[in-house]
Amino acid sequence: MTGRRQEIRERNRLSLIEAVLDSVAEKGISETSVSEIIHRAELSRGMIHLHFGGKDNLVDEAARYSSEQYYNGIYALLETTGQTGQEHIEMIVRGDLSEAILNKKNVSIWYAFRGEARNRAAIAAFSDTRDAKLRNLVFNAFARIAKEAKVDDPNQVARDATHGTLAMLEGMWTDYLLHPDSFDRNEATRIVFRFLSSMFPAHFDLDGALSLE
Amino acid sequence: MTGRRQEIRERNRLSLIEAVLDSVAEKGISETSVSEIIHRAELSRGMIHLHFGGKDNLVDEAARYSSEQYYNGIYALLETTGQTGQEHIEMIVRGDLSEAILNKKNVSIWYAFRGEARNRAAIAAFSDTRDAKLRNLVFNAFARIAKEAKVDDPNQVARDATHGTLAMLEGMWTDYLLHPDSFDRNEATRIVFRFLSSMFPAHFDLDGALSLE
Amino acid sequence: MTGRRQEIRERNRLSLIEAVLDSVAEKGISETSVSEIIHRAELSRGMIHLHFGGKDNLVDEAARYSSEQYYNGIYALLETTGQTGQEHIEMIVRGDLSEAILNKKNVSIWYAFRGEARNRAAIAAFSDTRDAKLRNLVFNAFARIAKEAKVDDPNQVARDATHGTLAMLEGMWTDYLLHPDSFDRNEATRIVFRFLSSMFPAHFDLDGALSLE
Amino acid sequence: MTGRRQEIRERNRLSLIEAVLDSVAEKGISETSVSEIIHRAELSRGMIHLHFGGKDNLVDEAARYSSEQYYNGIYALLETTGQTGQEHIEMIVRGDLSEAILNKKNVSIWYAFRGEARNRAAIAAFSDTRDAKLRNLVFNAFARIAKEAKVDDPNQVARDATHGTLAMLEGMWTDYLLHPDSFDRNEATRIVFRFLSSMFPAHFDLDGALSLE
DNA sequence: GATGAATGAGTTTTCATTCAT
DNA sequence: GATGAATGAAAACTCATTCAT
Numbered sequence: 001m002t003g004r005r006q007e008i009r010e011r012n013r014l015s016l017i018e019a020v021l022d023s024v025a026e027k028g029i030s031e032t033s034v035s036e037i038i039h040r041a042e043l044s045r046g047m048i049h050l051h052f053g054g055k056d057n058l059v060d061e062a063a064r065y066s067s068e069q070y071y072n073g074i075y076a077l078l079e080t081t082g083q084t085g086q087e088h089i090e091m092i093v094r095g096d097l098s099e100a101i102l103n104k105k106n107v108s109i110w111y112a113f114r115g116e117a118r119n120r121a122a123i124a125a126f127s128d129t130r131d132a133k134l135r136n137l138v139f140n141a142f143a144r145i146a147k148e149a150k151v152d153d154p155n156q157v158a159r160d161a162t163h164g165t166l167a168m169l170e171g172m173w174t175d176y177l178l179h180p181d182s183f184d185r186n187e188a189t190r191i192v193f194r195f196l197s198s199m200f201p202a203h204f205d206l207d208g209a210l211s212l213e
Numbered sequence: 214m215t216g217r218r219q220e221i222r223e224r225n226r227l228s229l230i231e232a233v234l235d236s237v238a239e240k241g242i243s244e245t246s247v248s249e250i251i252h253r254a255e256l257s258r259g260m261i262h263l264h265f266g267g268k269d270n271l272v273d274e275a276a277r278y279s280s281e282q283y284y285n286g287i288y289a290l291l292e293t294t295g296q297t298g299q300e301h302i303e304m305i306v307r308g309d310l311s312e313a314i315l316n317k318k319n320v321s322i323w324y325a326f327r328g329e330a331r332n333r334a335a336i337a338a339f340s341d342t343r344d345a346k347l348r349n350l351v352f353n354a355f356a357r358i359a360k361e362a363k364v365d366d367p368n369q370v371a372r373d374a375t376h377g378t379l380a381m382l383e384g385m386w387t388d389y390l391l392h393p394d395s396f397d398r399n400e401a402t403r404i405v406f407r408f409l410s411s412m413f414p415a416h417f418d419l420d421g422a423l424s425l426e
Numbered sequence: 427m428t429g430r431r432q433e434i435r436e437r438n439r440l441s442l443i444e445a446v447l448d449s450v451a452e453k454g455i456s457e458t459s460v461s462e463i464i465h466r467a468e469l470s471r472g473m474i475h476l477h478f479g480g481k482d483n484l485v486d487e488a489a490r491y492s493s494e495q496y497y498n499g500i501y502a503l504l505e506t507t508g509q510t511g512q513e514h515i516e517m518i519v520r521g522d523l524s525e526a527i528l529n530k531k532n533v534s535i536w537y538a539f540r541g542e543a544r545n546r547a548a549i550a551a552f553s554d555t556r557d558a559k560l561r562n563l564v565f566n567a568f569a570r571i572a573k574e575a576k577v578d579d580p581n582q583v584a585r586d587a588t589h590g591t592l593a594m595l596e597g598m599w600t601d602y603l604l605h606p607d608s609f610d611r612n613e614a615t616r617i618v619f620r621f622l623s624s625m626f627p628a629h630f631d632l633d634g635a636l637s638l639e
Numbered sequence: 640m641t642g643r644r645q646e647i648r649e650r651n652r653l654s655l656i657e658a659v660l661d662s663v664a665e666k667g668i669s670e671t672s673v674s675e676i677i678h679r680a681e682l683s684r685g686m687i688h689l690h691f692g693g694k695d696n697l698v699d700e701a702a703r704y705s706s707e708q709y710y711n712g713i714y715a716l717l718e719t720t721g722q723t724g725q726e727h728i729e730m731i732v733r734g735d736l737s738e739a740i741l742n743k744k745n746v747s748i749w750y751a752f753r754g755e756a757r758n759r760a761a762i763a764a765f766s767d768t769r770d771a772k773l774r775n776l777v778f779n780a781f782a783r784i785a786k787e788a789k790v791d792d793p794n795q796v797a798r799d800a801t802h803g804t805l806a807m808l809e810g811m812w813t814d815y816l817l818h819p820d821s822f823d824r825n826e827a828t829r830i831v832f833r834f835l836s837s838m839f840p841a842h843f844d845l846d847g848a849l850s851l852e
Numbered sequence: 853g854a855t856g857a858a859t860g861a862g863t864t865t866t867c868a869t870t871c872a873t
Numbered sequence: 874g875a876t877g878a879a880t881g882a883a884a885a886c887t888c889a890t891t892c893a894t
Contacts, residue, residue, distance in 0.1 A: 004894075005855095005856085005857070005893085005894065008857085008858095009857070009858095012857090012858090027332060028328070028329060028331055028332035028333075029243065029328065030242065030243050030329070030332075031332060033883085033884065033885085034884075034885060034886085035883085035884080035885095043858085043859095044858060044859045044860065045859080045860060045861095045885095045886090046858070046859055046860065046886090046887080046888080047857090047858065047859080048885090048886090049885090049886065049887075049888095050857070050858070050859095051857095054885080054886075055884095055885065055886085056885095108331050111324075111327050111328050111330075111331070112328045112331070113328075114324050114327070114328060114387075114390070115241070115242065115324050115325045115326075115327060115328015115329065116241060116243070116328065117324075117390070117391075118241055118321050118324070118325070118390075119240060119241035119243075119244065120241075124391075127391065128391060131391055160400070160403070160404050160407065163388075163400065163401075163404050164381065164404040164405075164407065164408060166384060167380070167381045167382075167383070167384025167385050167387070167388065167401075167404070168377065168380045168381050168384055169380075169384065170380070170383055170384035170387045170388075171379060171380025171381055171382065171383035171384045172380050174327075174380070174383045175376075175380065175383075177327070177330070177331075178330075178337075178340065178341055178344060187373070187376065188376075188380075190373070191373050191376050191377040191380070192377075194373065194377065194411075194412065195377060195408050195411070198407075198408070198411025198412070199407070199411070218874090222874095246866085246867065246868085247867070247868060247869085248866095248867075248868095251877095256875095256876095257875060257876045257877060258868095258869090258876075258877055258878090259869095259870085259871090259874095259875060259876055259877070260875075260876085261868090261869095262868090262869070262870080263874080263875075267868075267869075268867095268868060268869085269868095431853090453758060454754070454755060454757055454758035454759075455669065455754065456668065456669050456755070456758070457758060459887085459888065459889085460888070460889060460890085461887095461888075461889095464856095469854095469855095470854060470855045470856060471855070471856055471857090471889095471890090472853095472854060472855055472856070472890095472891085472892090473854075473855085474889090474890095475889090475890070475891080476853080476854075480889075480890075481888095481889060481890085482889095534757050537750075537753050537754050537756075537757070538754045538757070539754075540750050540753070540754060540813075540816070541667070541668065541750050541751045541752075541753060541754020541755065542667060542669070542754065543750075543816070543817075544667060544747050544750070544751070544816075545666055545667035545669075545670065546667075550817075553817065554817055557817060586826070586829070586830050586833065589814075589826065589827075589830050590807065590830040590831075590833065590834060592810060592814075593806070593807045593808075593809070593810025593811050593813070593814065593827075593830070594803065594806045594807050594810055595806075595810065596806070596809055596810035596813045596814075597805060597806025597807055597808065597809035597810045598806050600753075600806070600809045601802075601805075601806060601809075603753070603756070603757075604756075604763075604766065604767060604770055613799070613802065614802075614806075616799070617799050617802050617803040617806070618803075620799065620803065620837075620838065621803060621834050621837070624833075624834070624837025624838070625833070625837070643873080644872085644873065644877085644878075647878085647879095648878070648879095651878090651879085672862085672863065672864085673863070673864060673865085674862085674863080674864095682879085682880095683879060683880045683881065684864095684865090684880080684881060684882090685865090685866085685867080685878095685879070685880055685881065686878090686879065686880080687864090687865090688864090688865065688866075688867095689878070689879070689880095690878095693864080693865075694863095694864065694865085695864095
């Protein structure tokens with residue numbers, strides 16, 4: 001049956017991508033050689049070129065896959081909660097700082113790819129895409145909040161809130177990158193909500209934010 | 214004359230370090246080969262091993278140098294302004310987002326090294342050092358502000374303010390990394406001050422912050 | 427039905443051979459990979475081993491086929507003309523220099539195989555066979571002419587005439603290989619006939635030779 | 640002393656070129672791998688890329704070198720003889736068919752490169768250059784002869800003679816390629832002179848030509 | 853019989869390091 | 874001390890062949 005073959009093919013492709021991500025997380029991009037990848041995937045040397053046409057394409061695909069996984073994770077969280085703006089924002093902030101998403105592996109991978117983004121168009125593109133998709137989700141939520149809050153220039157306020165929130169989350173990831181073991185998720189969350197509650201006191205609550213887990 | 218010799222030695226060391234930084238900024242760490250470095254520095258191949266004992270050490274030194282340059286830049290700014298907490302914070306924020314410090318070259322270098330930090334202890338150490346030194350400056354300033362503001366737990370407030378401010382600045386750097394050409398320094402500054410004014414309304418002023426440039 | 431099967435088999439074999447010849451003509455022997463061949467033949471990868479037992483055998487077969495095609499072309503021409511020695515020679519010379527036989531594709535293929543002949547016995551053998559068959563035809567024709575011409579040592583004269591004529595034709599092919607676009611068939615033909623008319627003035631005529639086309 | 644270093648460098652370059660020619664002669668172009676070359680030259684793997692920037696460039700250089708060697712050989716012969724047209728032609732013909740020039744190694748190399756010429760611009764260029772230089776020498780000699788012979792259209796006659804002579808010599812090389820062991824230099828020479836004496840009876844003599852060796 | 857995904861030996865290339873000059 | 878030619882281990886890639894489906 002052809003389906004069986006196709007299925008193995010697909011599984012092999014995925015194994016290679018995951019081997020790249022594991023290796024990038026553990027050893028970094030520069031140590032992620034073809035030998036390292038096939039050893040982790042337990043597949044043959046030629047397979048990389050068979051499926052991806054070369055190591056660089058495989059690494060690009062891995063960056064795309066990883067960026068998609070991140071976005072899907074966040075998006076899945078949004079489906080589990082209410083549809084108000086503040087529920088969305090809360091979910092995104094908590095999700096982005098949760099163990100499931102903000103962990104050693106993801107952070108390693110993400111900063112490794114970022115470091116290469118300047119010199120590899122494909123990686124820059126996926127880096128950008130992840131960013132743009134998330135930015136959109138966050139902006140839409142803040143736009144609703146700003147409208148409810150009847151602020152002067154709701155569009156501008158929503159933009160600033162988006163910018164500030166994402167900047168802070170980024171900063172928290174960097175904190176985690178540098179000190180994964182002393183990083184305090186509650187503190188990080190609290191600080192983001194401090195910013196949010198200062199911008200939208202009627203929507204966000206500093207104390208409530210502490211009721212994390 | 215030994216002094217003359219020593220001087221040339223020192224100049225060559227620096228040329229190599231700067232060649233590394235230029236190359237990392239333009240081509241990324243993985244393309245920064247020994248050949249690339251000596252070509253930029255216009256020095257001989259053996260020089261790297263003579264002065265640094267190998268390429269890896271040179272790159273580590275370049276990371277250290279770059280991190281020092283950053284800190285020195287910020288520190289120099291502080292000497293040009295008043296000594297109140299809010300003056301320090303303002304200077305650090307404006308400085309960190311200024312063209313002199315936040316520019317394509319520095320951002321490229323910084324993210325390239327961050328991407329390697331996980332796998333190279335020396336780079337991680339310098340990354341950390343830069344971070345710790347800055348954190349200290351910022352914390353000291355906020356500690357004074359928090360004391361003046363007579364908040365409940367000034368130490369905790371100062372820590373949160375430090376954490377939040379640095380996180381946001383980090384996030385702004387990432388913004389710049391991804392979209393250097395559409396990045397708006399005024400907007401970035403305004404958003405940081407929005408956070409600061411919400412935490413310390415008596416010390417920071419959202420409008421004042423706009424009087425940039 | 428076995429006949430039907432057999433027919434498809436035969437067609438596939440031929441498709442592969444022709445794909446090899448096309449590829450050798452266009453890309454050269456070293457670029458004639460299995461992938462290139464099956465892509466041109468629009469057949470599956472396994473087919474080559476099924477029908478020929480490996481790529482090398484297929485290439486050898488292609489060399490044999492090509493050499494046979496050449497000889498058959500010349501031989502067919504001989505059937506269309508009179509049976510005197512000079513008619514045969516004229517036909518062979520004109521045929522060998524005609525567009526139908528001396529064209530870019532054939533020349534490319536022929537020199538490509540020649541270049542490999544030294545290291546591949548099978549190709550050398552077919553190269554030789556083509557040569558020997560043609561030499562035989564030409565010698566037989568010259569033997570008749572030499573006999574008619576009542577020269578001293580007709581056998582020796584026929585051998586020299588054969589040798590010289592074939593050498594010149596070879597040289598004309600090389601000319602064509604190197605400068606296919608500036609090659610002048612009439613000039614080439616005229617020069618061969620100059621040689622022939624000098625050896626057998628009663629049989630070959632320099633002017634008559636110009637009545638080409 | 641720098642000269643010593645430079646000298647070794649030059650010797651290594653040459654060793655590599657000669658290793659390529661030996662390998663091409665013995666094993667053919669497709670079997671001439673980097674490993675084969677460095678094994679013959681007894682030099683290190685990296686040297687090929689150090690001196691030539693890659694295997695392909697080295698092979699091209701070898702083709703250029705070989706073509707130059709051929710031309711130099713012929714040219715040197717011309718310096719050892721008189722300056723009349725017929726002396727030049729005689730020398731070129733005898734030289735081109737002599738053991739020193741027409742031998743197994745040269746023929747193997749030459750046909751191997753010819754087979755690749757279609758697909759490698761650099762090789763085609765050197766192939767052409769050798770051809771053009773020789774053609775020039777031969778044409779100049781025939782032009783003088785044709786003028787002396789007071790033929791009708793001396794330019795045209797010289798061109799035909801050049802064309803015919805070179806074509807025949809080419810053909811003789813092919814003969815040698817296919818049957819190096821049964822090849823008879825005297826016979827080959829005699830046949831070329833038969834052509835020459837038929838074109839310029841006053842200048843070339845069939846018998847004289849036999850006084851070879 | 854036919855297919856084409858998979859294999860891995862062998863190829864070219866890169867590049868940090870060495871060391872004779 | 875300084876140079877840069879030389880080294881060779883390790884990298885990425887190619888491709889004829891195999892073989893489960």
